[in-house]
Amino acid sequence: MRLRCSQELRELLPWYANNTLTEEERAKVEAHLARCERCQQELRELRQIKELVVLSVKSVPEPSEELFSRTVERTRSQGRHTIAQLSWQIFALGFSLGVLYERGRVRLEPEIEAFGWELKRRKG
Amino acid sequence: MHDEIAWVRQVAQGDERAFERLFRCYAPRILRFAMSYLNDPAHAEEVVQETMIAVWKSAKEYKEQSQVSTWILGIARNKALDCARARQREPEFLREKLDRRASARATPEQIAQRDSQAERVRSALEKLSPEHREVMMLAFYNELSYSEIAQILNCPEGTVKSRVYYAKEQLKKLLSEGGEML
Ligand SMILES: [Zn+2]
Numbered sequence: 001m002r003l004r005c006s007q008e009l010r011e012l013l014p015w016y017a018n019n020t021l022t023e024e025e026r027a028k029v030e031a032h033l034a035r036c037e038r039c040q041q042e043l044r045e046l047r048q049i050k051e052l053v054v055l056s057v058k059s060v061p062e063p064s065e066e067l068f069s070r071t072v073e074r075t076r077s078q079g080r081h082t083i084a085q086l087s088w089q090i091f092a093l094g095f096s097l098g099v100l101y102e103r104g105r106v107r108l109e110p111e112i113e114a115f116g117w118e119l120k121r122r123k124g
Numbered sequence: 125m126h127d128e129i130a131w132v133r134q135v136a137q138g139d140e141r142a143f144e145r146l147f148r149c150y151a152p153r154i155l156r157f158a159m160s161y162l163n164d165p166a167h168a169e170e171v172v173q174e175t176m177i178a179v180w181k182s183a184k185e186y187k188e189q190s191q192v193s194t195w196i197l198g199i200a201r202n203k204a205l206d207c208a209r210a211r212q213r214e215p216e217f218l219r220e221k222l223d224r225r226a227s228a229r230a231t232p233e234q235i236a237q238r239d240s241q242a243e244r245v246r247s248a249l250e251k252l253s254p255e256h257r258e259v260m261m262l263a264f265y266n267e268l269s270y271s272e273i274a275q276i277l278n279c280p281e282g283t284v285k286s287r288v289y290y291a292k293e294q295l296k297k298l299l300s301e302g303g304e305m306l
Binding site: 010011012014015017018019020021045046048049050052053054055056057058060061062063064067068070071072074075078 | 140143144147148151152155156159160163164165168169172173176177180181241242245246249260261263264265267268269270272285286288289292295296299304305
């Protein structure tokens with residue numbers, strides 16, 4: 001018996017082969033497969049292709065413990081980096097304000113003066 | 125089932141223990157995922173590291189309407205593609221050395237037998253367009269569902285399904301010509 005298979009159904013077969021269909025979709029595919037030789041052949045090909053695709057990639061061991069510690073180390077050093085950068089920026093700002101102030105090029109308002117002092121205090 | 129969304133929220137707060145849990149849960153998956161793009165263990169490990177650092181830094185931006193897995197694999201995909209691009213700029217001799225180091229453990233006969241078939245399948249896969257090759261790896265090597273792949277690639281599910289359908293036809297033709305498939 002020659003059955004007509006919808007494109008929609010045939011497009012589900014790869015996902016039947018990789019076992020990721022929903023319960024409902026799987027039941028629909030299985031009901032069709034039971035009666036359709038053409039789709040059974042398609043499924044055989046898909047399974048063979050799946051095997052070959054898996055074979056084409058080198059096998060990998062589990063990620064090493066060292067990979068974990070290296071990664072954590074880098075997240076920490078990035079945290080430190082940010083704090084280091086921030087204190088450098090505060091230092092630079094305080095320093096330039098200080099230089100400008102001492103050279104008398106700018107007259108700082110009392111609030112800004114207080115802020116500059118605060119920055120100097122923080123860097124020290 | 126772990127509460128992965130809670131882990132990501134904790135990571136966003138700078139919680140290192142939640143980060144460790146997320147790392148242990150995802151590193152094996154990311155490693156396999158990266159292997160399907162790079163086929164090189166040393167570079168794949170690099171992708172795991174870069175991906176998890178990006179997760180640490182951007183956990184705050186995670187949108188809870190997407191799955192944690194597809195969010196992480198989406199990041200891993202970008203890192204793997206960056207790495208593949210960088211490798212293309214690498215001098216040839218450097219690439220060869222890395223590949224040889226990776227397969228140094230098996231006996232020469234084992235390598236010859238297995239690698240020659242793997243090599244033929246790889247070269248057939250390389251004849252597909254990048255889009256077609258990618259969906260074949262995601263569906264058959266990584267065993268992801270069409271909706272997961274659609275989220276990772278940020279494209280409609282229908283596109284994923286039709287790409288796999290046509291890629292399979294093309295690959296079948298290429299593999300039959302090479303005698304890998306009946
Ligand atoms: Zn059918």
